[in-house]
Amino acid sequence: MSDVEASDVADYLQNNPEFFNEHLELLEQISVPHPSGNAISLVSKQLELFRSRHHEMESELNDLIDIARNNDDSANKMHELTLAVLEADTLDVAVANLDEVLKECFLTDFFAIKIIAEATSDTALTNVFVNSDNEGLTHFVKELTSNHASCGRPTLAQAEFLFGAQALEIQSAAIIPMAFLEIEGIIAIGSRDAERFSRDMGRLFLTQISEIVGTRLISLLNN
Numbered sequence: 001m002s003d004v005e006a007s008d009v010a011d012y013l014q015n016n017p018e019f020f021n022e023h024l025e026l027l028e029q030i031s032v033p034h035p036s037g038n039a040i041s042l043v044s045k046q047l048e049l050f051r052s053r054h055h056e057m058e059s060e061l062n063d064l065i066d067i068a069r070n071n072d073d074s075a076n077k078m079h080e081l082t083l084a085v086l087e088a089d090t091l092d093v094a095v096a097n098l099d100e101v102l103k104e105c106f107l108t109d110f111f112a113i114k115i116i117a118e119a120t121s122d123t124a125l126t127n128v129f130v131n132s133d134n135e136g137l138t139h140f141v142k143e144l145t146s147n148h149a150s151c152g153r154p155t156l157a158q159a160e161f162l163f164g165a166q167a168l169e170i171q172s173a174a175i176i177p178m179a180f181l182e183i184e185g186i187i188a189i190g191s192r193d194a195e196r197f198s199r200d201m202g203r204l205f206l207t208q209i210s211e212i213v214g215t216r217l218i219s220l221l222n223n
Helices: 006-015 023-027 042-086 091-105 135-146 156-169 203-223
Strands: 029-033 039-041 112-118 148-151 172-177 184-191
Touching: 006 029, 023 156, 042 091, 042 112, 091 203, 112 156, 112 203, 135 156, 135 172, 148 184, 156 172, 156 184, 184 203
Parallel strands: none
Antiparallel strands: 029 039, 112 184, 148 172, 172 184
């Protein structure tokens, strides 16, 4: 037996799982080292492993539930935003609805939208439109050329262009480009909380906001 390797014993036990059923007395006789320095029985060790694995699985399940809950919450918010823009029959109403739903459902503090085009004659929101040669747009070249949203604390120049007199209150913002063939512009969501829109946050829902809002604005502007 002195020539028997530990791997041989492990292989034998793995291939003969009924071994301990036939030798129950060994379960209490075999001792297993414990981190505390004390020896415990194989049964106790097995129970300890089961408990540990149970806690791990319970933690994993709770994480999955939290993710599902967050996804449901995000989906509901996007549903509310979609309804808000679909219900609007004019640009003015669409902008007002967006401002309301973003503050109520997404708990944001500030909202701004800029459309790169000449102002239409049937809207009072002349500040929404900017000409393509507007110097302020130079602060958003990265977003407009890449068509990717950016998050974090905006520069003062960006905040002033988007939020005007409220610029100094903006501690973080999501700058969402609308870069489509039929419309180009910027949607901006600002917050007084510096952590609300962090640089490492996901961009999926921001992209969806751009697509939903941009598609509806194209329809309204072409009416």
